[in-house]
Amino acid sequence: MKRVFLTGASSGIGRAIAERLVGEGHQVWGTSRDTARLPALAHFHPVTLDLTQPSSIEAAFTTAEAEAGTFDGLINNAGGGQFGPAELMEQESLRNDFQLLVFGHIQLMQLALRGMRERQSGTIINVSSLASRLPLPFMASYNAAKAAMALFTMSLRLELEGSGVRVIDLQPADIRTRFNDAVAKFAVDHPAYRRRAQKTWHVADRNMQHAPGPELVARRVAALLNSDNPPPQITVGDFFQARIAPFLIRCLPMRLQLWGIRRYYGI
Numbered sequence: 001m002k003r004v005f006l007t008g009a010s011s012g013i014g015r016a017i018a019e020r021l022v023g024e025g026h027q028v029w030g031t032s033r034d035t036a037r038l039p040a041l042a043h044f045h046p047v048t049l050d051l052t053q054p055s056s057i058e059a060a061f062t063t064a065e066a067e068a069g070t071f072d073g074l075i076n077n078a079g080g081g082q083f084g085p086a087e088l089m090e091q092e093s094l095r096n097d098f099q100l101l102v103f104g105h106i107q108l109m110q111l112a113l114r115g116m117r118e119r120q121s122g123t124i125i126n127v128s129s130l131a132s133r134l135p136l137p138f139m140a141s142y143n144a145a146k147a148a149m150a151l152f153t154m155s156l157r158l159e160l161e162g163s164g165v166r167v168i169d170l171q172p173a174d175i176r177t178r179f180n181d182a183v184a185k186f187a188v189d190h191p192a193y194r195r196r197a198q199k200t201w202h203v204a205d206r207n208m209q210h211a212p213g214p215e216l217v218a219r220r221v222a223a224l225l226n227s228d229n230p231p232p233q234i235t236v237g238d239f240f241q242a243r244i245a246p247f248l249i250r251c252l253p254m255r256l257q258l259w260g261i262r263r264y265y266g267i
């Protein structure tokens with residue numbers, strides 16, 4: 001049985017991970033900004049956490065850690081994004097995205113590492129995105145924040161070699177969740193961008209509706225938690241996005257990749 005701290009357990013991928021892990025007999029401390037949205041499950045412990053409020057993160061984690069005694073796993077999964085032209089993005093929104101997707105989760109890693117280092121064991125899984133390597137149009141700050149998280153994860157993996165703590169960058173491709181419903185749109189009606197923003201959103205929404213369900217990611221997370229030698233990075237999604245797309249990223253020059261992305265979204 002493992003004790004796991006999981007952010008964003010109220011819906012989508014996080015909820016599927018929580019259900020999978022408690023189903024396998026693990027104990028999960030799962031977070032939401034509103035605990036009423038969290039599942040009522042045996043071995044599931046609700047935690048209130050808003051990652052955009054840095055001052056509350058340490059208190060939320062240490063209270064949960066005191067309850068758990070120790071955490072064997074940390075899964076940094078919570079996230080959200082904004083859709084609109086990078087040129088017109090507000091500075092405050094940009095900072096908010098990085099607080100949610102990068103700084104908050106780095107703070108949680110540092111907090112979790114105190115105990116994991118001492119015990120010389122633990123697994124940290126950071127849910128970034130395939131968008132960290134293949135940018136989604138009109139989601140520049142999301143793409144950039146996920147890329148920052150992916151590289152931070154690899155840096156930690158290098159530094160923690162021999163410590164007994166394993167750090168993994170898990171990159172979902174399109175997964176069928178309500179993620180898009182929570183995406184805030186801005187300046188999409190600007191005449192310079194309206195047509196391409198509409199087309200992109202249409203394709204992104206259609207792809208998500210036809211994507212595999214979040215249980216696929218939950219299965220992989222459960223396997224990673226139980227693995228003695230997990231890979232530093234994995235991509236999870238349908239065959240094209242999880243296997244062919246990463247191969248193309250490695251082989252094609254950036255100019256061709258950007259051309260392919262424009263073709264894919266019809267822009």
Ligand SMILES: NC(=O)c1ccc[n+]([C@@H]2O[C@H](COP(=O)([O-])OP(=O)(O)OC[C@H]3O[C@@H](n4cnc5c(N)ncnc54)[C@H](OP(=O)(O)O)[C@@H]3O)[C@@H](O)[C@H]2O)c1
Pocket residue numbers: 007008009010011012013014031032033034037049050051052077078079080100127128129130131171172173174175176177178179180182208
């Ligand atoms: N679905 C995809 O296609 C896809 C692809 C690549 C990567 N991802 C990544 O996978 C992760 C999960 O996404 P999902 O698809 O499962 O989305 P989702 O269903 O919208 O779930 C997002 C979760 O994040 C939490 N969250 C949002 N804002 C938060 C905040 N300020 N503080 C704390 N928690 C917050 C939400 O909890 P509350 O609203 O209850 O607080 C919710 O539990 C995200 O990091 C996302 O970027 C998803």
